Amino acid sequence: MKARQALYTAGFIAALLILWQVIFLAFGQRVLTPPWATFANAWNMLKMPDYWPDIGESIRAFLIALLIAFGLGTLGGILIGTWRACSEVLEPLLVNINTVPKVALYPVILLIFGLGIWAKVVFGALHGVIPIMISSIGAVRNVNPIYVRCGRTMHLTRWQMLRRVWVPACIPEIFSGLRLGFSLTLLGTIFGEFFASQKGVGFLLMNAIDLRNIPTIMSLILILVLFAVLSNSALLAVDRKLHRRQA
Amino acid sequence: MTRYGWMRIGIVAAAGLILEILCRTNVIPRLIMIPPSEMLASAWKILASGEIKGDLYFSLINIAIAIGLSVVGGFLTGLAIYSVPLLRATLEPFLTSYSAVPPIVFYPMLIVIFGLNRIPQIIIAVMFGLVPMAINTINGLYRIRPVFSKVGRTHRVSALASVFRIQLPAAAPYLFVGVTLAVSYSVIGVISTEFILSASGIGHQISFAYDNYDNRTMYGLVVLLLVIATLLNSTLRYYSQRMLQRWAR
Amino acid sequence: MPDATRTVHARVEGVTRVYPGRGGQPPVNALGPIDLDLYKGEFLSIVGPSGCGKSTFLELLAGLAEPTKGTIEFEGRAVRGQVPDGVGVVFQEDSSFPWLTIQDNVAFGLENEGVDPAEIKRRADFAVRFMGLADFAKSYPAQLSGGMRQRVCIARTLVLQPRLILLDEPFAALDQQTRLLMGDELLRLWRETGATILLITHALDEAAMLSDRVAAMSARPGRLLEIIPTGWPVARDSRIVEDARFGAITARLWTILRDESMKAIGRTESKGPA
Numbered sequence: 001m002k003a004r005q006a007l008y009t010a011g012f013i014a015a016l017l018i019l020w021q022v023i024f025l026a027f028g029q030r031v032l033t034p035p036w037a038t039f040a041n042a043w044n045m046l047k048m049p050d051y052w053p054d055i056g057e058s059i060r061a062f063l064i065a066l067l068i069a070f071g072l073g074t075l076g077g078i079l080i081g082t083w084r085a086c087s088e089v090l091e092p093l094l095v096n097i098n099t100v101p102k103v104a105l106y107p108v109i110l111l112i113f114g115l116g117i118w119a120k121v122v123f124g125a126l127h128g129v130i131p132i133m134i135s136s137i138g139a140v141r142n143v144n145p146i147y148v149r150c151g152r153t154m155h156l157t158r159w160q161m162l163r164r165v166w167v168p169a170c171i172p173e174i175f176s177g178l179r180l181g182f183s184l185t186l187l188g189t190i191f192g193e194f195f196a197s198q199k200g201v202g203f204l205l206m207n208a209i210d211l212r213n214i215p216t217i218m219s220l221i222l223i224l225v226l227f228a229v230l231s232n233s234a235l236l237a238v239d240r241k242l243h244r245r246q247a
Numbered sequence: 248m249t250r251y252g253w254m255r256i257g258i259v260a261a262a263g264l265i266l267e268i269l270c271r272t273n274v275i276p277r278l279i280m281i282p283p284s285e286m287l288a289s290a291w292k293i294l295a296s297g298e299i300k301g302d303l304y305f306s307l308i309n310i311a312i313a314i315g316l317s318v319v320g321g322f323l324t325g326l327a328i329y330s331v332p333l334l335r336a337t338l339e340p341f342l343t344s345y346s347a348v349p350p351i352v353f354y355p356m357l358i359v360i361f362g363l364n365r366i367p368q369i370i371i372a373v374m375f376g377l378v379p380m381a382i383n384t385i386n387g388l389y390r391i392r393p394v395f396s397k398v399g400r401t402h403r404v405s406a407l408a409s410v411f412r413i414q415l416p417a418a419a420p421y422l423f424v425g426v427t428l429a430v431s432y433s434v435i436g437v438i439s440t441e442f443i444l445s446a447s448g449i450g451h452q453i454s455f456a457y458d459n460y461d462n463r464t465m466y467g468l469v470v471l472l473l474v475i476a477t478l479l480n481s482t483l484r485y486y487s488q489r490m491l492q493r494w495a496r
Numbered sequence: 497m498p499d500a501t502r503t504v505h506a507r508v509e510g511v512t513r514v515y516p517g518r519g520g521q522p523p524v525n526a527l528g529p530i531d532l533d534l535y536k537g538e539f540l541s542i543v544g545p546s547g548c549g550k551s552t553f554l555e556l557l558a559g560l561a562e563p564t565k566g567t568i569e570f571e572g573r574a575v576r577g578q579v580p581d582g583v584g585v586v587f588q589e590d591s592s593f594p595w596l597t598i599q600d601n602v603a604f605g606l607e608n609e610g611v612d613p614a615e616i617k618r619r620a621d622f623a624v625r626f627m628g629l630a631d632f633a634k635s636y637p638a639q640l641s642g643g644m645r646q647r648v649c650i651a652r653t654l655v656l657q658p659r660l661i662l663l664d665e666p667f668a669a670l671d672q673q674t675r676l677l678m679g680d681e682l683l684r685l686w687r688e689t690g691a692t693i694l695l696i697t698h699a700l701d702e703a704a705m706l707s708d709r710v711a712a713m714s715a716r717p718g719r720l721l722e723i724i725p726t727g728w729p730v731a732r733d734s735r736i737v738e739d740a741r742f743g744a745i746t747a748r749l750w751t752i753l754r755d756e757s758m759k760a761i762g763r764t765e766s767k768g769p770a
Contacts, residue, residue: 008337031360089251093258099480101435103442103450104472107457107465111279180346187349194351194443195454209355209444217355224352232347394591400560401585402605402656403578412607416595493636494594 033218042219051204058200061120062189068121069128069185070178076129077136077177078170087137094137098130102188106195120192120200127188128181135177139170172242179235186228281466289467290474299452299468306437306448307475309365313372313433318426320373321380325425328381329388342382350374354440363446372436379428387421388414420490427483434476505536505660505692506557511566512717513552525717527552529566532711532720534660534694539686541695541703542720543749544713545760550696551588553718554664557694558585570660584658584691588665590645592637592652599624599633602651609656623651626688627681643667643674650685660692661685668698675699679706680733687730700753704745705736712752715759721752 017035024034033041045051080087106123113119143166151165193202201220208216263283269275270282281289293299328334328342350371357367395417399409415422441450449472456465512528527549534540544550555561557568559579568575570583579585592601603620611619624633627647637645646666653661663682667675679702686693697703703710704726711723726745728736736742 005336005340009340012337012341027360032356089254089258092251093255099431099477099484100473101431101438101476103435103439104453104469104476106442107453108280108469110457111462183347183349186347187351190349191351191439191443194354205352205355206443209358212359214359217359221352221356225348228348229344232344236344392589392591394587394589395593397560397585397587398591398593398652401558401579401583401653402608403581404608408608412604413593416593419595494638 029214031214033215037215038218038222041215042222045216045219046223054200054204057117058189058193058202061117061192061200062124062186064117065121065124065128065185065189066182068125069132069181072125073129073132073177073181074136074174077133077174078140080133081137081140084141087141091134091137094130094134098134102126103191106192110195115198117199120189120197123192124185124187124189128185131184132177132181135180136170136174139173139177140166142173143169172239172245175239175242179232179239182235183228183232190224277462278460281462285463286466286470289463290470293464293467294471299449302447302449302452305365306441306450309369309372309437309448310433312365313369313376313437314430316369316373317376317380317429317433321377321425321429322384322422324377325381325384326388329385339385342378342385345378350436351439351443354443358444363444368437368440368445368448371440372433375432375436376429379432380425383421383425383428384418387418387425390421391417420487420494423483423487423490427480427487430479430483431476434479438472502535502538504533505538505571506534507567507569508532508534508557509567509569511553511556511563511568513549513556513561514564527556527716527718528563530718530720534692536692537690538708539683539693539695539706540709540711541697541707542711542713543697543700543703543753544718545715545753545757546698547760548713548715548756549718550698550713551664553713554585554662554694554696558583558662560585582659584653584656584661586646586649586653586661586663586666588668590637590642590649590669592645592648594637597634597636598629598640598648601637601648602629602655604652605656619655623654626654626685627651643670643678646670646678647681650681654685654689657689658691660694663693663695665696665698667702675702676734682706683733700746700749701737701742704742704749705732705734710745710749712749713756715756721756724748 020032020035024032046055080090102123105126109123109126110119113122147165147169148161151161156164190202193200194206197203197206201224205217205220208220266275266280267282267284270277270280328338353374354367354371357370361367361370391414395413396409399413404412437448438450441448442454445451445454449468453465453468453472456462456468509531510528511530513526515524515526517523530553542550542553552561556563557570557575559568559575559577562577570580573580592598593604596604599620602623603616606616606619621633624630627650629644629647629651632640632644637648640648646669650666667678670678682693682695683706685691695703695706707726708728709723709725712721713719714721724745727741728739
């Protein structure tokens with residue numbers, strides 16, 4: 001069954017690559033680069049020291065944003081979730097705020113934080129923190145009360161309750177929130193680099209548009225896509241494993 | 248309105264008031280933020296004067312087209328994946344991973360291919376919105392209780408009539424969630440691309456005002472944008488909730 | 497009532513249902529062979545242990561599934577692949593449509609038949625009142641209790657004036673007291689419409705108290721082991737349990753079915769108290 005699934009996946013990827021090649025043949029190299037050339041070029045770019053400062057900048061911004069989003073989101077969510085009245089008031093508010101298109105706030109963030117790395121970091125973190133918080137609140141509130149009662153009948157201390165009941169019960173749902181937050185923070189950080197940025201992969205992309213440097217554009221996009229897909233797959237595998245233990 | 252509802256309104260109002268005070272006392276300098284009351288006044292002035300009518304229409308039409316394509320395309324895609332087992336086996340794992348890649352990264356490539364006009368913007372917006380609609384369509388079709396089709400057969404309803412009289416209504420709440428997401432994402436997609444690089448649109452005007460240090464116009468436009476998006480989302484969510492309540496057991 | 501004066505409403509001959517094995521598993525013999533004559537206007541119940549194929553049998557009779565072997569006839573015509581005109585089905589789970597009001601739910605079947613709107617309203621109103629739902633006509637199923645929702649499903653079947661009504665454990669999800677009352681409702685319905693009723697149930701007492709005849713079905717593959725006539729008068733209700741014969745009939749059913757039920761849960765006879 002798993003082998004068949006892998007076959008389908010491989011088949012799909014192959015079909016995409018063939019489609020890409022066909023489009024290239026149809027539209028020519030003024031507009032696209034073919035799959036093999038794009039991969040080769042991307043690989044070369046990653047090896048060239050010229051690009052390292054920008055790639056480093058992007059990675060740094062993303063990781064800081066991720067840390068803030070994860071940290072604030074999880075802690076905040078858990079705290080809010082534990083206090084019932086607080087979560088009753090705040091959760092709907094957070095859900096409402098989440099539907100606001102955060103892109104509209106980017107210029108405001110730029111005004112507050114200036115053109116440096118912090119605008120990107122805050123914007124990225126902003127995208128991730130609210131869904132993670134909502135998810136964490138849900139995780140805490142949805143812990144089956146039976147588990148808690150079981151723990152009390154076994155006379156567990158508060159520390160033991162936390163470690164052996166609350167944490168294991170919450171982790172799968174919190175992790176799903178983190179996985180979602182990862183993608184959203186990535187989205188926010190990359191967007192931040194497109195708009196009014198002077199360093200980073202996004203900036204390189206915008207630069208390449210002006211210079212009409214098709215190979216660079218394609219390779220950078222490929223690098224970003226591969227990074228997103230691979231990291232998400234890894235997180236998804238962990239997510240599935242955590243949920244399987246619960247079920 | 249529940250007690251908690253009032254508390255929420257209170258929190259938002261208090262936040263607005265605090266901002267207003269901080270701005271007016273210059274704790275927050277004018278270069279960074281103008282007082283909320285002035286933001287609202289500016290938004291009203293811009294709307295009333297009609298100076299950005301062209302841009303407003305440009306953005307709204309793009310959003311509308313993107314919503315239409317996302318909803319219809321997403322529905323058909325979801326329907327196809329649900330009905331054809333081979334497609335389902337191949338594509339379903341990709342659907343859940345799709346949201347990992349921010350479609351915005353393809354914008355530069357699309358500009359090169361199609362030029363700097365509404366086409367790349369609409370394509371990006373559809374890339375944002377189509378898949379959530381497809382996923383919710385699949386979910387909705389999947390959750391139709393099998394007994395409903397049996398009822399259709401006992402009443403000798405034809406297959407085609409069954410789609411409209413049984414399956415669509417049965418899947419409607421989930422389809423509606425998909426539509427809500429498609430709308431939300433279409434707005435995000437269009438506005439994001441307008442910020443990055445565009446010749447017209449609300450996002451472009453905000454970007455322009457920012458570049459020109461025109462805080463008053465910028466904040467006015469931001470407020471306008473937020474109001475439009477919030478109105479859209481709230482209306483959809485209101486009907487969505489009403490539908491779910493009617494169904495809730 | 498002598499058999500000679502009764503007409504056969506539906507006839508089942510030599511019917512079996514075999515599910516093909518998948519993934520190397522042997523095929524599953526779900527039902528049969530079954531022979532049954534259903535007489536016009538009678539109230540017949542089928543009781544049997546879980547998984548014996550009672551619901552499968554009902555689906556075959558309704559035309560919702562096709563038998564692997566054998567024939568099914570309703571009013572002289574073969575039943576194959578589609579639900580014949582004049583047959584109504586009430587399912588085990590609540591199948592009322594959550595997006596329609598009670599009134600619209602009940603009228604659902606008529607919209608299809610090309611009946612004019614005034615007539616639809618008249619017949620739907622009648623069915624709604626008949627099932628005691630008049631106060632809730634504008635409500636939605638979500639606002640009603642389980643028993644009332646099943647009444648909506650019955651009303652929806654009634655508007656088409658079916659001549660044969662098939663019910664698949666319709667009261668299984670209800671508490672005992674509601675079940676007893678719903679049984680009375682069903683009897684009232686039977687008397688006033690004159691339809692033939694086939695009730696599938698796992699409750700022996702329900703079958704014994706409601707029916708003209710009770711058929712006992714074996715464990716899988718389901719076959720009809722014995723058909724017990726009850727001889728009850730037409731004007732009966734749940735208080736028939738006072739009658740001494742009720743105990744005897746129920747006891748007879750249990751004698752037949754006790755072993756079958758044990759087979760169904762995978763136990764064999766253990767020598768208990770004599």
